[in-house]
Amino acid sequence: MTKIATWNVNSLSVRLPQVIDWLATHPVDALCLQELKLTDDKFPHQALSDVGYHSAVFGQKTYNGVAILSRTVLNDVSKNITGFADEQSRVISATMTSEHGNVRIVNGYFVNGQEPGSEKFAYKLKWLDGLNAMLKSELQAHAKLVLLGDFNITADDRDTYDPEGLRETIHHTTVERDHFKALMALGMTDAFRMFEQPEKSFSWWDYREFGFRRNRGLRIDHILVSEALKSRVTGCVIDKTPRKNERPSDHTPVIVDIA
């Protein structure tokens, strides 16, 4: 069994103790992090190595920053989207060795986009096009591939607490969902939806207005698996428990099991 997880930690400096606690109870083979909000030189390699993880890191000051933690050595690490000039540290890819042979991991902190029609929204769509192009070539090189992270997109109306009220707002627009579908069209499957799931399953809740307590959330953290892995996927769950911690991240981990 190989377990791979994703978690937007919203500052690794603040959340490191929670990450280490979580790994103790959920000793996944790989954990992909987003929103490190720290530079490479501040990354806690030693603390994570002490609990058995190698790390590949692409950090940035204040914003963004992504990393892959793995029990086995990570090879062929690449940063950002090939062929897409980006000032922001949003993607890190690496190959992990597993019982299934090599598995390519593409870990992304997708652009938020702020508001449809804004410059940031235009950047989000261009970024998604760039990622799509990169994924196409990654899939040609690596049949067994996982694309995961904070997508900042709800895949459909099941992924939001208020489908009608939030229709065509950020994370909910048709054009964002079309870009999500375009990634799936490359041969990727949303692992979470391969299985029956509780209604109103979310991976993010606003800090404000008791968002978590009222389950006013979104499912925007996703794990997509390639065709070659799909038949081996035996489960995919959201672990809400870290959202109950003191000083939690606003996101919570998602885990996929590959038999």
Add this chain to the structure above:
DNA sequence: ATGACGGTGTGGCACCGA
């Protein structure tokens, strides 16, 4: 229509996230 909460960097707040 706005802000609400939390993180960062810097500064007595502004900016950003989703």
